[in-house]
Amino acid sequence: MTIDARNYCMQQGIINGTPLTSSDKRVVWDKLQEPEYNIPSVAYLTIYNAWQLGILRPNLTTSLADTQALLARYNGTGDYAAKYGRELIGLYNVLENYNKLSRTS
Structure with a gap:
């Protein structure tokens, strides 16, 4: 889900970066152990979840x-x-x- 959320936020212009693929799973998992990566990822996931639910961004x-x-x-x-x-x-x-x-x- 983190990969999907980050890609969604890139598509929306919220963050910059290169789209991630399933081959990035291990790298993303390792980065999620670092608060500097994990905490923003929670925010991106919340934005992505809002889109999934069809509601406005929080x-x-x-x-x-x-x-x-x-x-x-x-x-x-x-x-x-x-x-x-x-x-x-x-x-x-x-x-x-x-x-x-x-x-x-």
């Missing part, structure tokens, strides 16, 4: 329902992923309350 006005869907999609599809999204939305709300305070100060 932003400060993304609805809770869409946020929950994105959290679920990050973990795949099906019942387990949906459960993950439902469980994580509570934590998201707690963190968002703190983040909102820092944006308004």
